[in-house]
Amino acid sequence: MQNNEDKFKKIIAHAKEYGFVFQSSEIYDGLSAVYDYAQNGVELKNNIKNYWWKSMVQMNENIVGIDSAIFMHPTVWKASGHLGAFNDPMIDNKDSKKRYRADVLVEDYMAKIEAKINKDISKARKRFGEAFDENEFRTTNGRIKDRQSKIESISGRLYGAMEAEDLKAIKTLIEDLEIVCPVSGSKNWTDVRQFNLMFSTQMGSVSEDADEIYLRPETAQGIFVNYLNVQKTGRMKIPFGIAQIGKAFRNEIVARQFIFRMREFEQMEMQFFVRPGEELKWFEHWKKRRIAWHKALGIPEENYRFHDHEKLAHYANAASDIEYQFPFGFKELEGIHSRTDFDLSAHQKFSNKKLQYFDPELNKSYVPYVIETSIGLDRMFLSILSYAYKEEKLIDGSMRVVLAIPPVLAPVKAAILPLTKKDGLPEKAREVMNTLKQDYLCQYDEKDAIGKRYRRQDAIGTPYCITVDHQSLKDNTVTIRDRDSMQQERIDISKLSEIIKEKLSIKFY
Ligand code: GAP
Numbered sequence: 453m454q455n456n457e458d459k460f461k462k463i464i465a466h467a468k469e470y471g472f473v474f475q476s477s478e479i480y481d482g483l484s485a486v487y488d489y490a491q492n493g494v495e496l497k498n499n500i501k502n503y504w505w506k507s508m509v510q511m512n513e514n515i516v517g518i519d520s521a522i523f524m525h526p527t528v529w530k531a532s533g534h535l536g537a538f539n540d541p542m543i544d545n546k547d548s549k550k551r552y553r554a555d556v557l558v559e560d561y562m563a564k565i566e567a568k569i570n571k572d573i574s575k576a577r578k579r580f581g582e583a584f585d586e587n588e589f590r591t592t593n594g595r596i597k598d599r600q601s602k603i604e605s606i607s608g609r610l611y612g613a614m615e616a617e618d619l620k621a622i623k624t625l626i627e628d629l630e631i632v633c634p635v636s637g638s639k640n641w642t643d644v645r646q647f648n649l650m651f652s653t654q655m656g657s658v659s660e661d662a663d664e665i666y667l668r669p670e671t672a673q674g675i676f677v678n679y680l681n682v683q684k685t686g687r688m689k690i691p692f693g694i695a696q697i698g699k700a701f702r703n704e705i706v707a708r709q710f711i712f713r714m715r716e717f718e719q720m721e722m723q724f725f726v727r728p729g730e731e732l733k734w735f736e737h738w739k740k741r742r743i744a745w746h747k748a749l750g751i752p753e754e755n756y757r758f759h760d761h762e763k764l765a766h767y768a769n770a771a772s773d774i775e776y777q778f779p780f781g782f783k784e785l786e787g788i789h790s791r792t793d794f795d796l797s798a799h800q801k802f803s804n805k806k807l808q809y810f811d812p813e814l815n816k817s818y819v820p821y822v823i824e825t826s827i828g829l830d831r832m833f834l835s836i837l838s839y840a841y842k843e844e845k846l847i848d849g850s851m852r853v854v855l856a857i858p859p860v861l862a863p864v865k866a867a868i869l870p871l872t873k874k875d876g877l878p879e880k881a882r883e884v885m886n887t888l889k890q891d892y893l894c895q896y897d898e899k900d901a902i903g904k905r906y907r908r909q910d911a912i913g914t915p916y917c918i919t920v921d922h923q924s925l926k927d928n929t930v931t932i933r934d935r936d937s938m939q940q941e942r943i944d945i946s947k948l949s950e951i952i953k954e955k956l957s958i959k960f961y
Pocket of ligand 1: 459669670671672702704711712713714715717718719784785786787824826827828829830831
């Protein structure tokens with residue numbers, strides 16, 4: 453059986469080979485943590501965006517969308533706290549000249565201890581078989597208890613120091629644990645310093661007059677600064693939401709795991725403006741709605757879990773992540789945050805403009821509270837690929853690689869395949885293609901044996917292959933093959949569009 457690391461490598465290779473994701477500027481050896489979406493990738497990405505946008509904007513009468521600029525007035529980032537506090541602690545190794553996130557070095561150290569614990573547990577499971585009780589083993593085995601308490605002590609020191617922004621204490625912890633640079637193998641570290649994650653550039657034609665501005669690190673601020681414009685021009689009444697999909701940029705120190713952590717990525721965010729005091733009710737509401745959105749795709753429930761934050765950011769009074777089980781473990785896919793009135797009040801203060809809403813039912817004005825749902829489009833893409841990639845052994849002993857992408861998100865919905873290149877079959881197949889492409893992205897393919905063409909479509913996740921054969925010329929029927937079951941059904945050409953529509957339908961939440 454392949455391990456998860458192998459599976460992840462295969463997914464990355466498949467994404468390249470079948471035109472989903474390419475490394476940016478590959479001919480120049482690539483640009484670290486920046487990726488391009490290829491011909492199939494962009495379709496999958498657009499379908500995810502549509503699924504999200506419909507669920508937010510079309511299904512909710514009180515949510516509208518905007519598309520704000522990436523560049524914003526620099527004071528926005530002072531008000532939001534990003535200029536002062538959007539930092540990661542970093543440390544350099546003086547010998548290799550490599551830079552690391554100091555907290556990640558310690559977390560990797562803890563992960564190694566955790567891996568040892570897991571190894572002991574799986575050995576014991578093999579030894580004791582059915583009778584094995586993991587919980588009892590964890591609480592009674594001396595070696596495991598020692599390792600577990602070591603992890604707890606390290607994590608207490610790390611997160612305590614992070615919260616207190618005590619950079620010296622983080623350095624001491626790295627020294628105490630004798631962590632070495634993975635490249636040089638030395639313990640020759642610099643001090644830990646704060647590193648701001650925002651990219652900056654200059655706006656203005658003359659360098660002396662130019663203002664330093666930033667590439668937005670989140671799309672949310674474009675919504676906050678526009679909330680009153682939207683409320684007034686859209687005659688919105690609280691509670692109401694504003695949705696946005698767009699690029700965000702972060703100069704991540706540790707950028708790894710393919711498109712999981714990128715320097716240029718896309719977010720789908722929705723800010724929901726509510727009466728102060730009602731925010732926790734809406735927080736629960738949006739937690740339920742968002743997990744239902746994920747589950748409606750038909751991906752197994754056990755692949756998702758909530759991680760409620762115990763330690764909250766200073767502006768939040770509740771926060772929870774939806775985590776997905778990626779091949780490298782459960783990791784954050786989406787955040788749902790109750791951000792209080794922190795952002796709007798800060799913008800009110802820094803801009804000197806009133807950002808209050810007059811509530812006609814209460815007959816008073818207030819700064820609304822905000823519930824935010826924020827999902828990384830690229831992470832959603834990766835979760836779909838991770839779920840969809842399957843290697844299957846067929847009855848005849850051969851293997852197929854299939855992407856079981858939920859049909860509504862699949863890049864190509866149907867492939868039109870004439871059985872042979874002669875006898876008028878291509879012409880008939882073109883007729884079918886011309887009708888179906890009015891509604892769906894289809895591919896026409898007449899090259900190679902039919903089995904090979906099926907495999908090509910399986911590999912990009914096309915839910916339906918429609919084969920035009922000699923019988924089609926006689927009775928206007930075709931076969932439609934289901935990607936997942938590989939079952940074929942003969943149906944009338946006139947029914948194709950309706951049948952595909954039915955198969956692609958999804959209930960929106
Ligand atoms: N406005 C709130 C906000 O930006 P966040 O937790 O920093 O919150 C929200 O980011 C989501 O954006 C994350 O759950 C993740 O899916 C995605 N995300 C954040 N940083 C990312 C990165 N470097 N690469 C890809 N996706 C990222």
